[in-house]
Amino acid sequence: MTIESGGWVTMGEVAEKAGVSKITVSRVLRTPDKVREETRERVRAAIAELGYVPDEAAGGLSSRRSRIVGAVISTLAGSTFASTVDGLGARLRQNDHQLLLAGTDYSSAKEAEAVGAMLGRRPDGLVLTSTAHTANARQTLAASRIPVVELWELPVDPIGYAVGFSNRDAGAAMARHLLATGRRRMAFIGTSGEGDRRGRLRYEGFAEILADSGLAEARATAASSGTQTARGARGLAAVLERWPDTDAVFCSSDALALGALSEAGRRGLRVPDDLAIAGFGDFEFAGEFGLGLTTVRIPGLRIGETAAQLILDVNAGIEPASRTVDLGFEVIDRSTT
Template sequence: MADGRKWVTMGDVAARAGVGKITVSRALRTPGKVSPGTLRKVQAAVDELGYVIDETAGALSSQRSRIVAALVSTLEEPVFAATIRGLTEGLGAGGLQLMLATTQYDPETEASLISTMLGRRPEALVLTSDRHTPAAHALLERAGIPVLEVWGLPDPPVHAAVGFFNREAGAAITRHMIETGRRRVAFLGLNREHDTRAQLRRQGYVDLCGQLAEERIVAVTPRPGVAGPELGAQGLGEILQRWPDTEAVVCVSDMLASGALCEAWRRGLDVPGQLAISGFGDFDMASPAALALTTVHIDGMAIGRRAAELILAGELPKGLRENMGFTVVRRATS
């Protein structure tokens, strides 16, 4: 807004540059079709006036917004950071931009945001949750755009899904602890009602309980302003209070595992001699250069890029579930 009272229009730029509006549009969208001298005049006017292209006008005429909407469960943890980056880069290569919002694991919030996002006429919708309210599900079915669920493989998906089997991953990391000779293994999770991925990882642990001394599960309740590591430290304290002979702790995330590891060190425990600890996600904090956490590696970047590829390819095959897999990574904590 040049004068603080109204948006600068393409007509304003045309008048300042001494050319027609069609020439301004061509200079901004297909500069190779405009002479260098005209392009310089238009760019000088744009810079002087602070003009920003009105994408809504182009969307109305072409019926394309060039926007993909993504609703992620949280932005407070690094869990989806790589996927968002992969989506952004992949979509950008195809001329699309990502519009992002967070649901805080709440289906009602997700339903409201789905309605809001669809009002922007996105090219596609990406969701990190697979648990939707009936109203949200009806909106998604009627939207007429690709809907891609990521980080899980719901059966069936709304349209298509790209992710991995969280239950299998939870079982795999528990199996790793068993294979290292530990039988008194606890599971540390979060008491978050609508986090289906975490619930599936917990179920994977339960699937292996027949090979353990007993089922040992602690779920800490998230609190506003309290970070994951603090909850991990709290959770380890609860586990050791209830089961002092615990030999290993399988954590639902690297955030919880980092707190549990630091709490073990504060208590003077030998990790992994007295207590093995694993995380989930293989985020930066888990790397050999940081905490060297045993964890489950998820290639979030690849999930984001593959999601972008499917969106750019056009209509999603109904019922597609693409398994990107996972890898158990053993490091210093087991």
């Protein structure tokens, strides 16, 4: 915004400059077709000269709509939620809404703080990429009376709505894929931390299928510090130190898999001949023009778009057919397995 004479340029200043009333300025901004062309041009010239920016918050209060949607994201680093945020923001912008972001580093306590700050802005809706909330945060969200959408998971009892897929089923699907390639001594590489619920679900689905097969059992390790790539490298080193006969690893993210691939290269292991490596997410670098990584593709962009549309629909009085939207996933077989 532009600051002039120690404060914000006001609608009254624009009106005085243009020689019209404040209501006329408001009409030019909101319903210009109702104002004569000559008057519109005079008001617009005054706006340009003074650098006036409409107070969207004040307008939102009068209509009980802020046209802001808050998104509390588990991590803003790397590619994990990038496509989801892109889809969310694009759909909101198409409908004259703005996206306000906050990161939590997978911490429920930080999420609770972010939720409180977001609600102070009176958003039209909130999007959360975690379903692990503190009791106070969950109570506050439930009492907010705005649409709340949880993403990337399908909780049994969502606070409001949920858009995503089954992480447990995705882990199970990768286990079936690796079994079909003849692998029998498999490990799971994840990250430790109280907020990595989705990683645990992927491991549970993975381990369950291996156990049920009677052919293999899952080995697991997790790294707690460093970048995702560094954790993946240290995770593979730990796996091979404890279980040197491991013939496949499933990583909880593509970034972890990148680290595992790097560590395998340093050890002179041939992928996939000596060791198969799979990831999760199908980030851009995992594709055929990048690593050629076998992975689980999730519809990140569609998740964001669908969440945004849910919020827009609910605020327009359109009740969704279901509180949960399952967009599924797909195992992508590439050269690393």
